[in-house]
Amino acid sequence: MSLLPVSDALERLLSRALPVDGRESVPLAEADGRVLATDVSARLTQPPFDASAMDGYALRSADALQPGAKLTVIGTSSAGHAFEGAISESQAVRIFTGAPVPDGADSVLLQEDALRVSDEIETTYPVRHNQHVRPKGQDFLDGETVLKAGTVLDFSRLTVAAGMNHATLDVWRKPLIALLATGDELLAPGSVPGPAQIIASSTFGIAALARKAGAQVLNLGIVPDDRAAISAAVARAQQAKADVIVTLGGASVGDHDLVQSTLLSVGMELDFWRIAMRPGKPLMVGSLGATHVLGLPGNPVSSLVCGLLFLEPLIRKLAALPAVARDTTAETTVALRANDHRQDYVRARLHRTASGKLTVEPFGKQDSSMMKIFAQSDCLVVRPPHAPELPVGGQCPIIMLRDLV
Numbered sequence: 001m002s003l004l005p006v007s008d009a010l011e012r013l014l015s016r017a018l019p020v021d022g023r024e025s026v027p028l029a030e031a032d033g034r035v036l037a038t039d040v041s042a043r044l045t046q047p048p049f050d051a052s053a054m055d056g057y058a059l060r061s062a063d064a065l066q067p068g069a070k071l072t073v074i075g076t077s078s079a080g081h082a083f084e085g086a087i088s089e090s091q092a093v094r095i096f097t098g099a100p101v102p103d104g105a106d107s108v109l110l111q112e113d114a115l116r117v118s119d120e121i122e123t124t125y126p127v128r129h130n131q132h133v134r135p136k137g138q139d140f141l142d143g144e145t146v147l148k149a150g151t152v153l154d155f156s157r158l159t160v161a162a163g164m165n166h167a168t169l170d171v172w173r174k175p176l177i178a179l180l181a182t183g184d185e186l187l188a189p190g191s192v193p194g195p196a197q198i199i200a201s202s203t204f205g206i207a208a209l210a211r212k213a214g215a216q217v218l219n220l221g222i223v224p225d226d227r228a229a230i231s232a233a234v235a236r237a238q239q240a241k242a243d244v245i246v247t248l249g250g251a252s253v254g255d256h257d258l259v260q261s262t263l264l265s266v267g268m269e270l271d272f273w274r275i276a277m278r279p280g281k282p283l284m285v286g287s288l289g290a291t292h293v294l295g296l297p298g299n300p301v302s303s304l305v306c307g308l309l310f311l312e313p314l315i316r317k318l319a320a321l322p323a324v325a326r327d328t329t330a331e332t333t334v335a336l337r338a339n340d341h342r343q344d345y346v347r348a349r350l351h352r353t354a355s356g357k358l359t360v361e362p363f364g365k366q367d368s369s370m371m372k373i374f375a376q377s378d379c380l381v382v383r384p385p386h387a388p389e390l391p392v393g394g395q396c397p398i399i400m401l402r403d404l405v
């Protein structure tokens with residue numbers, strides 16, 4: 001049986017995936033992580049007036065080029081409350097950060113550089129023209145395009161969007177991922193399992209991964225190993241206009257592995273099945289009309305590894321988000337044996353030494369049903385097909401599962 005190399009499989013999957021069409025307007029508070037569908041221009045000029053950058057005194061620099069100048073304080077300008085008049089020769093206005101600089105003034109003297117007695121100040125430091133003044137429009141001008149379509153919104157971009165006076169933003173809609181777990185043995189968490197039953201777990205990991213990747217998730221629940229039930233769930237996914245149908249389990253060759261044959265019977269076009277990887281060999285990819293179909297293997301670690309390697313990049317491409325770079329290298333603390341023809345993703349712990357070096361320690365047992373070890377892992381060590389033995393201290397490629405704390 002020939003197995004497709006991982007890189008070919010990913011390329012084939014992504015080559016057919018186009019960013020979803022369809023945009024929506026979302027309030028700023030819900031826009032973090034979303035992708036702008038349009039350019040965003042300023043609806044006002046910022047700052048809207050020449051503003052003070054410091055607490056101090058607004059004055060004419062010509063009056064105070066040298067220390068020792070004496071000026072009369074004729075009023076106050078604070079943020080939100082402008083001084084209405086204008087200042088003339090030898091006059092100053094008490095001013096606070098963010099307040100409009102009064103007409104006639106061109107500079108601000110720090111209050112630390114003034115001696116004040118009653119309504120008089122004496123300067124103790126030379127004043128330069130325009131010092132501590134933020135000119136009107138220094139940040140952006142009314143009508144200026146600040147954020148381009150395709151920008152991924154985050155904390156700094158949301159801030160400038162709000163500053164430009166946008167309460168909502170037009171973003172691309174999230175791809176919709178319909179998720180269904182198959183298997184007569186499966187029960188929802190919190191149930192009391194019978195003698196041959198287990199808890200359906202990977203749904204929760206895949207849903208979390210999909211949401212984090214930028215998708216909206218429609219959970220179709222647990223479906224028995226029954227063609228009619230699987231077809232009905234697939235029909236629900238199609239009615240909901242899912243961009244991707246993700247199945248969990250039933251992907252292999254057993255008598256109860258009905259996912260592929262059922263999908264074929266309702267019109268799925270099979271792109272490929274079975275990948276040269278461990279875990280995750282039975283991964284299946286196809287399309288049902290415009291809907292992508294991803295059949296993930298049932299073993300929880302296999303589902304999650306395939307989710308990370310295939311579903312996340314697919315979602316990000318559909319969502320017009322850039323790919324996540326999770327790969328780096330680390331030094332192995334254990335000799336790694338020579339690999340066979342399947343690319344291996346070895347669950348491992350990662351350490352950072354005092355000198356900042358990353359070292360990796362694979363778990364001894366790697367069965368793809370073992371959720372506990374996967375939860376304790378920080379990374380996957382990638383062992384390419386036919387990789388030779390790697391001695392202790394050798395550098396190996398790794399995929400980070402989460403940030404190292």
Ligand SMILES: Nc1nc2c(c(=O)[nH]1)N[C@H]1C(S)=C(S)[C@@H](COP(=O)(O)OP(=O)(O)OC[C@H]3O[C@@H](n4cnc5c(N)ncnc54)[C@H](O)[C@@H]3O)O[C@H]1N2
Nearest residue numbers: 181200201202203248249250251252257281297298299302
């Ligand atoms: N004769 C062969 N048998 C198997 C092969 C093969 O090539 N030839 N491949 C093996 C590999 S590798 C994998 S991986 C599994 C995957 O098979 P399926 O996708 O058909 O998965 P199931 O049989 O449905 O389930 C496998 C295992 O995982 C449990 N499971 C299923 N769904 C869930 C879920 N949502 N949450 C938690 N656990 C789940 C299920 O109870 C089984 O224990 O096939 C090998 N067999």
Ligand code: MOO
Nearest residue numbers: 279280281302368
């Ligand atoms: O490929 Mo399976 O996922 O080895 O257990």
